[in-house]
Amino acid sequence: MKVLFMGTPDFAKTILEALHENGHEIAAVVTQPDKPKGRKKILTPPPVKEYAIEAGIPVYQPETMKNGAFADTLAAIDPEIIVVAAYGKILPSYILDYPKYGCINAHGSLLPRHRGAAPIQRAILMGDTLTGVTAMYMAEGLDTGDMILKVEVPITDDDNFETLHDKMAEAGSRAMLDALLAIENGTAARTPQDDSLSTYAAKIENKDCALSFDAPLRDVFNHIRGLSPIPGAVALMPSGRTLKILAARMTNEKTDKTPGTVLSTTGGKIAVATKDGVIAITEVQPEGKGKMPAAAFLNGRGIAEGDVLTQPQYE
């Protein structure tokens, strides 16, 4: 089948790579336009584009596809199926309707749970212990289409956003390969979602990064690892500067101190009180600095026993 691939970040790149290496005919790739990145506004191509160029696949980066803007190009590519993974834009109906075999999407959750932009992070934040990738037919609504198959991925306490993301990209690759095979064989399932069970995984914003220690230990732990290493859970130090907390461990210790209080700074860990336990912070990134082990931060006297970490306020 002649495939048109649409996707943007690393998650999509991994899947594109899997399809390409497994002999699928990738007629073209559509990805987001290069975006200015960082302080110097350097135009940075999305990962998918980098791979496509390397593989000699034509790349299209339309600013918009609304109102038929992409129709001519689409007709020229003339795909039999469109495979989408984290593209980042809503596809208009004229595109969804074009391919003979339809549009299929790799979504990073076990639908109908966690529809939306940040399913991987939300799964960790919500304390899920099982997630996965759903291969689905795309419909007009947001991640509402009929499901083809799922590949499950367990979430362990050792996972953070980064490690889970990588596992999910692998699962996504398998899901899409299997889905394509099933479609070619005419055996693809088409299971409608139970809308009553759906949840929405909203995009991660600044306010989602604000870390409150006035919560159960488990929640604090999930908050930290679900946002690590990017963008990072943020706490506020007594100095008024922010401190990103990138890694931590749960402990069995108990305390009755105010949540956020630094209980000890020994052993290279920063022990902080939560609502019902003690969390040991092991890696941080102070404002304006690079990431560093908690031990290094302590050596530089960044924080002391008795200090209280508070929750930053974002609007």
Next chain:
RNA sequence: CGCGGGGUAGAGCAGCUUGGUAGCUCGUCGGGCUCAUAACCCGGAGGUCAUGAGGUUCAAAUCCCAUCCCCGCAA
């Protein structure tokens, strides 16, 4: 010209305002104590203070100028 922080020993920092002796915590090496230790004690090594045979000065990590690099925010 978006706003801001920074570059000092392997790591993290202080010192700069008010120029004049290279400092702190950790690590590392050696020794000691101990049943033992990531604990404690003693001692040592390790630094072109980002770059510029720049400027000012009797004297620059410190003040001035230029350049490079790193990072946070915003986007």
